[in-house]
Amino acid sequence: xxxxxxxxxxxxxxxxxxxxxxxxxxxxxxxxxxxxxxxxxxxxxxxxxxxxxxxxxxxxxxxxxxxxxxxxxxxxxxxxxxxxxxxxxxxxxxxxxxxxxxxxxxxxxxxxxxxxxxxxxxxxxxxxxxxx
Numbered sequence: 001x002x003x004x005x006x007x008x009x010x011x012x013x014x015x016x017x018x019x020x021x022x023x024x025x026x027x028x029x030x031x032x033x034x035x036x037x038x039x040x041x042x043x044x045x046x047x048x049x050x051x052x053x054x055x056x057x058x059x060x061x062x063x064x065x066x067x068x069x070x071x072x073x074x075x076x077x078x079x080x081x082x083x084x085x086x087x088x089x090x091x092x093x094x095x096x097x098x099x100x101x102x103x104x105x106x107x108x109x110x111x112x113x114x115x116x117x118x119x120x121x122x123x124x125x126x127x128x129x130x131x132x
Contacts, residue, residue, distance in 0.1 A: 001127070004036065005032065005036065005038055005096045005100060006037045006038065007038045007099060007100070008064060009038070009039075010037065010038065010040055012040040013030060013037075013038060013039060013040040013103065015104045016043040017064075017104055019027065020064055020066075020075075020101075021042060023066070023073075024045070025035055025044055025045055026044070026045055026046075026047055026065070027046075027047065027048070027050065027063060027065050027066070028063060028064045028065040028104070029051060029054050029062075029063045029102070030061065030062045030063070030100060031040045031059055031060060031061050032060065032062075032089075032092070032093060032096060032100065035081060035092055038062070038099070038103065041054060042054040048065060048121045048124065049083075049121070051063060051065060052116065052119065055080055055082070056082060056116075057083055057085075057115065058082050058084040058085055059080070059082055059085055059089070059115055060080070060081050060082070060085055060089060060090065060093040061078075061079070061080045062077070062100035062129060063077070063078040063079070063080065064077060064098065064106065065078050065124075067125075067128050069107075069128060069129075069132045074106075074107040074108075075107060076102060076104045076106050076107060076110055076128060076131075077101045077104070077106040077108070077109040078111075079084040079097060079101075079108045079109065079110065079111040079112065080112050080119065081093065081111075082108045082116070083114065083115055096102075100104065101104075102119070108121070108128070108130070108131040110127050120121060
């Protein structure tokens, strides 16, 4: 339990994280429940657009996405804070982000605090390219 956050309390998260690590899924989205537990929000094989459709403007999400960079598959952490998320939840999320992201290894971290309409595949692709 890092930062007071249980990352192993949700068996669905463990299963989905394993599928993500094995490459069966290309995205995973998690969120903190009751300030104490990281739970699976969703995962899938439909890429970035499917991930976006799973997010809302009123919560904080800790996601993993797979991307191909220079011909190699890489994993990135993607944090998203919706504009309608209350300040207390935002603050707690910033303190618990390292623990939340610890469930998967990644090559880099992207963090977005914006409207969902501003979170586009082009924007994320450009941000990943800057890190490569």
